[in-house]
Amino acid sequence: MCRIGAIKSRNYVHPSQALLLMQSQQKGHDNSGFAMVMHDLGGIFEGYKHLPTLSLACTDEGLKIAEDILHAAGFQRVLQWVPETNDQPGLDIITMPNYVFETFDYPKHYKKAEKREKEELLLDMRLKIRLALEKDETGFVYSFWPDVLTLKEIGDPRDIGTYFNLWDVDKRFMAKVITAQCRQNTNYDIVRYAAHPFFLQGYTALANGENTFYLKNVEFQQKLHRGYIGFESDSQCFLYTLHYAHRELGWPLSYFKHVITPLPFEDIEQRDDKDSLLSIRQSLAHLEINGPNTIIGVLPDNTLFTCCDAKKLRPIVVGRSDDMVVFSSEVCGINEIMPDRDWETDIYPHEREIVAIDENLEVHRWRQ
């Protein structure tokens, strides 16, 4: 069973915390990979929060292709950070030649563009780069978004940490929100894109479990939005559903749960808002999920949330201190990085609620 985790902190934290969080749950890993998405970046990226950062694993040729595409579109590079790697022998890791995090300024004619317009441009650029790199597998582009950075790799998470020097706290590489998973997808071949978390236009999602309605979800999502591509993992659907409900339809986050795990009809009948709940259930029947899942998600405003499937077949626990909230599949993960917290305040979300952590680390629990 997969293990997932997430950290949201008042202060910047280093990914080593995420590694520790995941490492203590190691018996749930198959050591096939490690991936993380960092939102609200600190360190060297702190001054560039308003500009998009490209997260790329590629060959030399791939890097050139990606940069050429961005330059041709008018993007100008303002920052490049290549993490120092520790290529010691014996590490269980299948590496790419380059890991590049580059921040770009928008093309001149986009400087005064609306936020939404810029966001569409960033997506288009990422899709274009992905397509270009896919041809000869010259690279993998995970995100191109302001204040977001993604790292994914195939191999033993411990060795991946060693390779990227993630075990040592480095103040240049910090974030306030980090989501992570230590496992690759089991349903498909091991490919870099298949590793959770998944990212799209400010939204991050990762999941622990299966999606029995994968085919229904995919068939429906493919026509909903140009960004809904890939589907290397059956859990990728959750990201797209989140993106669709929250961004495209503009529905409050609390309705995400109504989309993926609608209430039984007899429960809907008892509700005051039964008309809208029934409409949602009807219209988005193909986005429903029916398998065991726990989902962790991040919204563009850095709200971190979690919810479960309607049968509550996958565990998740939320631990808190004044400065930090941690989601983890197993409580031992939280014990590892927050040993002094009051564990009596831990939250074990139930099958009909969303637990969300806002910018002030306030906890919101929405009963479905």
Add this chain to the structure above:
Amino acid sequence: METMKIQDITPNDLPWKIRYDASRCTLCGSCVAACSFRAIVPKVERRRLVFSEGDLPEPKARFSAVPVIRQAHSIKNYCRGCGICEKVCPNDAIGPLRNVDNRHPIVTRCLGGDSIKRGGRKNLEGTVRTLDRLRVGRISQMTDPSLDAQRHTFDLLAPFGRIMPANKLPFAVNETGQLAASGQTPPVRWIYPVIIGDMSIGALSWRMWEAVAMAVAYLNEECGLPVRMSSGEGGVPERLLKSRYLKYMILQIASGHFGWNRIAKTMPHMIEDPAGILIKIGQGAKPGDGGLLMAQKVAEHIQAIRGVPKADLLSPPNHQGLYSIEESVQKMFLSFNAAFKFRVPVAIKVAASSTSVSVFNNLVRDPYNIVGGFFLDGIDGGTGAAHEVSLDHTGHPIVSKLRDCYLAAVAQGRQGQIPLWAAGGLGKTGDLAADAFKMICLGANGVFTGKLILQMAGCVGNEMGRCNACNTGLCPVGITTQEPALAHRLDVERAAQNIVNYFLAMDQELKKLMAPIGNSSLPVGRADALISTDRAVAERLQIQYVC
């Protein structure tokens, strides 16, 4: 000796021969009285008995007149093989035997100068059904556990009504952060995924129709299964129209518009809305044909309900004046929606055909959001009456056509917007749950069935020419007749009870199929749950081939 006329009909020309053992017969007359087709008649035979009474052989002959039962040699009163004679015979003296050498298709047309008409299903035996080549192959295992069908709760409901795409829902976020409807959406009913298919009052005996209506009411009110029944084209008794049970009825209108005068007149007195309106464009059993109700079945109460004289009632094959999908069907839909003030979903039923997907695509793009369901009826469906040539030689199988329609919706990202309901031979083997489940996985929202319901009540007809006399008004078990003596053979309560029990069993079986794939709501479009050992079927339906 009488001159032999070799062209005369004998039982050997007919589909069934009567097996009769005079030595077992007590001449009680039950079989003759019970045969609704008059296919057996009492007759006197002249028997010669040779005997000897003395010590030495001294043969003498004695002639006597012996009453016996004989088969009628008539293409009008031929034996349908229903076996009622066998059922009523106390001594096992009589019964029908299938005649493999029969010349029925030829002699009947030669002597009658008319097309053969009958009811039932297609009688040309096909190969194994496509549905039987599919199995549920994706079983939830350790990481995705299957459910306990006995303990888990399941949402076994399907939509009937136009579903709006989410981005067209009239929603606004109010001050409390909740989504609230700020406009009207088309009416949608969530009902049991198996509808009792359209069989009219007229086609069915009033007692059978009552039995179905009773079963539906019982299933809804006592068993909690929101099963709906389509009225068929023949109209609805006024008392039912004015009752609270109307909410379980889907009123059908076909090209004959039979019974609609009364329905329209009763509208002001209705205390409940009907469950829906079903506009019948075509029927899978006889695609391109209209309705056919022979005069002999147009009893007084049928005349009253339909407002017609006692005559053959033929619905035209099409809706007169409606010649394009875009305009005419919409006009109809609009009028029905307006009639019920947009509170009642309106669906259409078409025959599966090579052109069904075009029709479906047109409806899916309907900008008025009128079409509340696409009922697709395939070749193996039944009928009360049709020309045999239509039954046997026209039509299109349902499975691939349903799949085509679903995939057409998928290609447009519009799946579910017009719920797909499919029928045509479902439950032919008696296992409706399995058929329904597979159809749902292939993309149907639900299924409907007619013939199987009759079989639950005691219909003895089959797809090998047994009985199939629904058109004659002489149904030997009282299901498709208006003859009071025959109709009274049907035990209404027993028929209703059988239907209820079958649905309860099927409901349990549906859960037993949903549980292993880990689904608590209907797996619409979950073709990944199905596998086939037939490569051609797998490729055609786009499911996994296994061997």
